[in-house]
Amino acid sequence: MPIVEIAVLIHVGEIIGGWNTVAIVLFTAFVGAYLVKREGISTLTTAQRKMQQGKVPGEEMAQGLLLVIAGVLLVTPGFVTDFIGLLFTLPPTRKFFAKSLMAKMVASPNVSASFTTGQFNQHGFKQGTAQSSDADGDIIEGEYHATDNERLNTPQDDNHNSDNQRRR
Numbered sequence: 637m638p639i640v641e642i643a644v645l646i647h648v649g650e651i652i653g654g655w656n657t658v659a660i661v662l663f664t665a666f667v668g669a670y671l672v673k674r675e676g677i678s679t680l681t682t683a684q685r686k687m688q689q690g691k692v693p694g695e696e697m698a699q700g701l702l703l704v705i706a707g708v709l710l711v712t713p714g715f716v717t718d719f720i721g722l723l724f725t726l727p728p729t730r731k732f733f734a735k736s737l738m739a740k741m742v743a744s745p746n747v748s749a750s751f752t753t754g755q756f757n758q759h760g761f762k763q764g765t766a767q768s769s770d771a772d773g774d775i776i777e778g779e780y781h782a783t784d785n786e787r788l789n790t791p792q793d794d795n796h797n798s799d800n801q802r803r804r
Contacts, residue, residue, distance in 0.1 A: 641714035668710025
C-alpha cells in the first residue's frame with residue numbers, strides 16, 4: 637500500500653505540481669478531520685439514544701470503529717488512504733461497511749464481549765453488575781456492593797501453623 641500511495645503522489649505531483657499536491661493533501665486532512673468529528677458526534681448521539689431505549693447499539697459501535705479508522709486514514713498523507721477514509725466517513729457507505737462488519741462478527745464463533753457497569757469515583761469502584769462466561773460458554777451474571785470498610789478476611793491455614801509449631 638505505501639508503494640502505491642507514493643506512486644500516486646508522485647504522479648499527481650508531476651501533473652499539478654508539488655506544492656499543489658501538498659496543499660491538496662493538507663486540505664483533505666483538515667476536511668477529513670472535520671467530517672469524522674461531525675459524523676462521530678452524530679453516531680455517538682444515535683448510540684446513546686438506543687442505549688436509553690434499552691437497545692444494544694451494535695451497528696453504531698461498528699460505525700464508530702470505522703470512523704476511527706477513517707480518521708487515521710484521512711490524516712495520513714496520500715490520495716488512496718483519503719479515498720478509503722472518505723468511504724468510511726460518508727454515511728451510506730459507512731452503514732454498508734458496518735453491516736458487513738457486523739455480519740462477519742456474528743458469523744465468527746470466536747467473538748465474545750462483556751460489559752461492566754457501575755460507578756468509579758475517588759474511592760474506587762463502588763457497585764455494579766458484570767457479565768462473563770466460563771469455559772463452557774455459560775453466562776454468569778452477578779451483582780455486588782462494596783464499602784470502604786470491608787476487608788478481605790482470609791482464613792489462616794491451621795495445618796500450616798500447627799506444622800510450624802511442631803517443628804520448634
